Amino acid sequence: MNELSLEKKVIETIAGSGDIERLKYHLDSLTGGNTFLILLSRITTHHTLEELKSVLKSAFKENGVQVKVTTKCVEEIQRKLKRCVRSKKIEEIKSTFVDQGWIFPLYHGGLIYGFLCLFINKGRLDSRLLRFVEDFLMLSLEKALKEIELIKVHSNLRPRAIALSTVHTVHRLISSxxxxxxxxxxxxxxxxxxxxxxxxxxxxxxxxxxxxxxxxxxxxxxxxxxxxxxxxxxxxxxxxxxxxxxxxxxxxxxxxxxxxxxxxxxxxxxxxxxxxxxxxxxxxxxxxxxxxxxxxxLYETQSKILLESLKTLSKTLDVKSPQTYTHPLSFVDLVMAIADEYGVSSKEKEYIKYATLLLDTGKVAIPEEILKKPGRLTPDEYQSIMEHPVKSAEIVKSIKSLKPVVPIILYHHERWDGKGYPRGLKGKKIPLGARILCVADAFEAMICHRPYKESLNIEQAVEEIKKQRGKQFDPDVVDAFLRAVKKGKIKKIACRMLEEISKK
Structure with missing residues (x-):
């Protein structure tokens, strides 16, 4: 802030503080007269007579004072303002329109920031009151300078405070x-x-x-x-x-x-x-x-690498038994469509996607003749099939980054009514991802070929899902599935899955 702008700011601060009004009140009370006060910036010492006359007229008008400001009076005030700059002391004004007039320099630390012109009618100021005004103005000036300094400090600290707050907020964003x-x-x-x-x-x-x-x-x-x-x-x-x-x-x-x-x-x-x-x-x-x-x-790159690795791993089932691997590539799209309609978070969706790709990894441990068997399974064979989620989870849990995926895989054959396997979990004790996969897996099993039963058409499979709402399946997940059906998403994905199966 340069000297001129500082002087202007000081005058504005004093004018806006209410100090001049309080000073007038005290002077009127002490003298029994009518005082009026005019704050002038130092720049007025460089005004021409006409410019200074205009400033004074405006000031008197604002104070509600009806006086005739003569050129002679303005010359007197201009002369005393300049003398005040040199002497840095109070100067008395001789004027025809008031009983007494004084100019007080707003002086502090070797600088004059402006002036207070004090005029009084029907009263006089003695030396004691003059000292009172001088002291009052000194306090007001010091207060204004401190306020300006505080504003300056605040303006310098504000960007740093915001910057520190920004660092903290961005850190929270990184973790979100x-x-x-x-x-x-x-x-x-x-x-x-x-x-x-x-x-x-x-x-x-x-x-x-x-x-x-x-x-x-x-x-x-x-x-x-x-x-x-x-x-x-x-x-x-x-x-x-x-x-x-x-x-x-x-x-x-x-x-x-x-x-x-x-x-x-x-x-x-x-x-x-x-x-x-x-x-x-x-x-x-x-x-x-x-x-x-x-x-x-970096995380996105790592996720892509992991996803491609999981896709490669999931294909091992197809290599082992092409006729029995029932999850085509579009099965992932089916699961994601239901998850989207449910409103699953992006992070949870990512884990569900990984789980989908690794869903039946444990089937590599099941004898091929059981997977291909066209008729009814024996109790031992059915028990072997029921163990595949546990075996899949055992394989996946060794990969640290896939730890959140394990419960989804382990419990995707649990039922909402508690009659599923491997643990017989019920309701919302079953992880959300597993509940979504349960619906998708059942729908895909109904429309795609299985060695042990006839497939259904898409409409029939949708009706079966509806029938099992609140029994085998989470009602909210079924509702999300039906919303995807209504939007035409499920039919498109189902057609792609059937086309992929037919090409095996």
Whole structure:
């Protein structure tokens, strides 16, 4: 803050504090007269006579004082203002329109910030009251300077406090999701809130272009184009790691060794320009955001590798006994369709997907002649079949990252009424993923070929699922299944499954 702006701020702070009104009240009480006070900034010492005359007329009018401000009077006040600057002491004004007039310099620490012009009718100020006014103004000035200093300290600390809070919030975001498609919109919304901007766009790098990947906006969604890193000036600057700050735009690169993406902000909600504080806040935000994004991307890569590995593993059943492996690739789509309608979280869906691929891994331990047997199974053979969820779970639990998948696999043959296997669990004691798989597995078994029974058509299978609502199946899962049926999802997936089976 330069000297002139500080002087202006001091006068504004004193004027807004109510101190001048309180001083007038005390003076009127002590003198029995009618005082009126005018605050002037130091810049008035550089005014022309006409400019100073205009200032005084406006001030008198605001105070409700009807006086004739003559040129001679203005000259006197102007002369005393300049003398006050030199002497830094109280100066008396000789005036025809009041009994007494005084100019008090607002002086502190070697600087004059302005003046108080005091005029009194029907009364006089003795030396004791003059000292009172001087002391009062000194206290008011010191209070104003302290208030301004506190505001300055606050304005310097605020971006750092916000930055620290942002770090904490982004850390919470990191732990809330490792899905890039969920993470980016959350980061955009958080950045919008922190900076109080109208628009936040997160671009992600794809080759030599920046593609808009997440947009948060307080109004309608804006049209956003991609940026060429080689041809556009902004793109080139960002690619070199530069932060771009203008009054209405702020661009901060997301860098980890090289440019990964960019956070772009448009306009502040309060109409003020972006400043260095905003730049500092968003730079700290970007440092944390890149950690979250890279973690999510790494997790996504690992998940893809794991998923492909599980798909490969699940095919071992097909290799062992192609005619008996009953879960085509589209079975995963069937399970996901039910999970989507149920409203399962993305994390839980991921575990259910893994469980689906590993559902019947334990069947590798069942003799092939039992799996292929066309007639009724003996009690021993049926017992062998019933043990396959336990064997599947035993195989999978050795993989640490798949620990949450184990209960889904183990209990996917449990029934809502408690008559299932291997533990006879009932109701919501059965894991949600297992309840969803139970419905999907039963539907798939009804429409696809089994050595031991005739298959049903899609409509018949749907009716059977309805009949077992609240008996074999969780009513809420059945309702989710039926919603997927109504939307046409199940029929499309069922047709794909039947086509895949026919090609075996």
């Amino acid at each position: 999701t490792l899905n890039v498609d969920e993470l980016l919109p959350r980061l955009a919304r958080l950045c919008l809130q922190v900076t109080r901007s109208k628009t936040c766009i997160i671009y992600m790098r794809k080759g030599n272009r920046l593609q808009p990947s997440a947009i948060a906006n307080i109004n309608s969604q804006p049209r956003v184009k991609s940026l060429n890193l080689e041809k556009s000036k902004i793109g080139k600057a960002l690619n070199e790691g530069a932060v771009i700050l203008t009054s209405r735009r702020l661009w901060v690169p997301l860098i980890e060794e090289e440019l990964v993406g960019v956070i772009s902000l448009k306009e502040k909600q309060n109409g003020k320009p972006f400043d260095v504080n905003d730049r500092e806040i968003v730079t700290v935000f970007a440092e944390q955001a890149i950690v979250a994004i890279k973690n999510a991307q």
